[in-house]
Amino acid sequence: MRKRDGVTLWPVYFDSLRTRREGRRLPKKLCIPSPNIGVIEGALKNLGLKYEVFPDASHPRLPWAKSGFIIVKRNGRSKGRILRKVAAELVKSRT
Numbered sequence: 001m002r003k004r005d006g007v008t009l010w011p012v013y014f015d016s017l018r019t020r021r022e023g024r025r026l027p028k029k030l031c032i033p034s035p036n037i038g039v040i041e042g043a044l045k046n047l048g049l050k051y052e053v054f055p056d057a058s059h060p061r062l063p064w065a066k067s068g069f070i071i072v073k074r075n076g077r078s079k080g081r082i083l084r085k086v087a088a089e090l091v092k093s094r095t
Contacts, residue, residue, distance in 0.1 A: 006071040007077075009071075009082075011036055011040060011069075013083060014026065014031050014040065015034060023062065026087050030084065031087065032090050036067070037070055040086065043089035043090050044070065044072060046093070047089055051072045052070065053068065054068055054070070054071070
């Protein structure tokens with residue numbers, strides 16, 4: 001189910017309570033504790049990005065936790081750039 005024109009975002013990428021080995025992709029200062037796909041979806045709406053939600057999936061490193069994931073349309077942006085934009089929006093919305 002790989003989509004070439006999209007980037008997959010898992011909540012664990014933005015979780016400040018997880019280690020890099022457990023799946024976190026960003027520095028802790030850009031992350032928030034225990035995000036869910038609802039919070040990430042709100043950040044994507046604020047950024048005006050197109051996305052698709054898959055709520056009943058589990059991350060490969062955490063197969064027991066059904067956290068879901070979101071596929072964001074790439075539109076020429078790299079995965080790293082999208083991750084940082086979403087993370088900045090999450091941190092901004094938490095303060």
